[in-house]
Amino acid sequence: MSEPPQEQPRPEAEIDTPPRGLPQPEPAAQPPVPAADSGAAPGPGAGAAPVWGAGPPAPPTPQRRRASTVHVLQVIALVVGLVGTGWISSEHFRTVWLGSERDEPVAVDGAGAATHEGLTVSLVEATDLGATPSLPGTDWQPPSGFHAWRVVLDAESTNPDLFACDVALVDGGGRHFVANLFVDSFVDGFEWTFSCGVPEPDDDVPAQQALLVLVPADAEPTAVEITSTGFSSGYIELEID
Amino acid sequence: MRRRWMIVGLAALAVVLGIATNVADARLLPYGPTSSTGAIGEDAGAYPFTVHVSQAQAAHTVLVCCRFETPPPTGTDGVWVVVTLSYATADRPRGASGTGLVLRSADGREFPVSNRTGSGGWLAGPDIWVRGDLAFEVAPDALEGLTLVFDPGIQLYGPMPTQYARIPLDLDPGAVLDVIELSEEQILGAGER
Structure with missing residues (x-):
């Protein structure tokens, strides 16, 4: 082991120390007031720079200025990121949802008829034919657990863009049971489609069209809904009494 | 710090x-979790569909049923996998498109419904179950570990993810039949699958 050098500099030698013979101040008891602003009577040693008290605030160093700039840039990046994320994630809302017209049923008049884009429809009948209906001209019967419904609509149209419309029985749970699906298409007394266009002179479409609908036995239809791809928006909904 | x-x-x-x-x-x-995993003989959710696989078989040829004349069996360079499947919807009549119906092998290969057998999916209604056969042509080495993926691919709620069902088929590579006759679609009674 080597011997330590004889003359080791003391740690306190690296900081300023008051001249010998002066009383040492008590930092805890005196507020750190700059000497220039204190206005106190000069005491012994007046004019000398304060040694233990706090001096004037140091000017910001280059490192501190760089750190504050980095913090500002971080906040800007965070804001830009959040705004960009919100803009991208709201694309469907901005481009599709806001631009689309809300599909609402048209109003029904006092006579129970609704007119929409040249088509006037009223509900004549919506009847549950039961699980074993007597259907002329066919042997078809609903599957077990289902009923057949008969829907009769009265329609008048002046809209040349319409040909056939979709008719559905709607229950309280929002289930749509579309007419002429899952049933026999050729049943005497029933139409195989609901004609809603302007009738041609040689058309044999009756004024009141009957449609066949397959409905689960537990369903309780509350309305008849008429829709068409020919409608620009909206649809017709007729309540079942 | x-x-x-x-x-x-x-x-x-x-x-x-x-x-x-x-x-x-x-x-x-x-509709719950985006992915639902079912099994043969169980209902699986793929909102707005509910799917039920009742049987899956492999064969060298299939016989496509028809109303008037029965054609000869249709062969394949691979193996036919016939999935007997039924489904219904929750809201309105909808059809399952063939693009969302694939068999996925254990190593990730996907085999779509064959367009040589006619049916690539059919229309079903709200709680109106319709059953039919779907035929897939798959590579012979993919039989073990096949999974049916039923993905409606419908954007019901904008860009939100849609639910799809995965149903493992548990096929035995050693049990490949000579021929399977495909059945027509059938509307089922309440409670049937």
Whole structure:
């Protein structure tokens, strides 16, 4: 082991120390007031720079200025990121949802008829034919657990863009049971489609069209809904009494 | 020390965000988790569809049924897999498109419904179940570990993910039949699958 050098500099030698013979101040008891602003009577040693008290605030160093700039840039990046994320994630809302017209049923008049884009429809009948209906001209019967419904609509149209419309029985749970699906298409007394266009002179479409609908036995239809791809928006909904 | 706490805070935020996303995926979507895994003989959700696979078989040839004349069996360079499937919807009549119906092998290969057998999916209604056969042509080495993926691919709620069903078929590579006759679609009674 080597011997330590004889003359080791003391740690306190690296900081300023008051001249010998002066009383040492008590930092805890005196507020750190700059000497220039204190206005106190000069005491012994007046004019000398304060040694233990706090001096004037140091000017910001280059490192501190760089750190504050980095913090500002971080906040800007965070804001830009959040705004960009919100803009991208709201694309469907901005481009599709806001631009689309809300599909609402048209109003029904006092006579129970609704007119929409040249088509006037009223509900004549919506009847549950039961699980074993007597259907002329066919042997078809609903599957077990289902009923057949008969829907009769009265329609008048002046809209040349319409040909056939979709008719559905709607229950309280929002289930749509579309007419002429899952049933026999050729049943005497029933139409195989609901004609809603302007009738041609040689058309044999009756004024009141009957449609066949397959409905689960537990369903309780509350309305008849008429829709068409020919409608620009909206649809017709007729309540079942 | 301050930077260390910031890193810890960001890591905790990432974990919380991940948990919240999973909770939203599993609880807050109208149809439950995005992916549902079923089994043969069970109902599986693929909102707005509910899907039920009752049988899956493999064969060298299939016989496509028809109303008037029965054609000769149709062969394949691979193996036919015939899935007897029924489904219904929850809201309105809908058809399952063939693009969303694939068999996925254990190593990730996907085999779509064959366009040589006619049916690539059919129309079903709200609680109106319709059953039929779907025929797939698959590579012979993919028989083991096949899974039916039923993906409606419908954007019901804008850009939100739609639910799809995965149903493992548990096919035995050693049990390949000579011929399977495909059945026509059939509307089922209440409670039937």
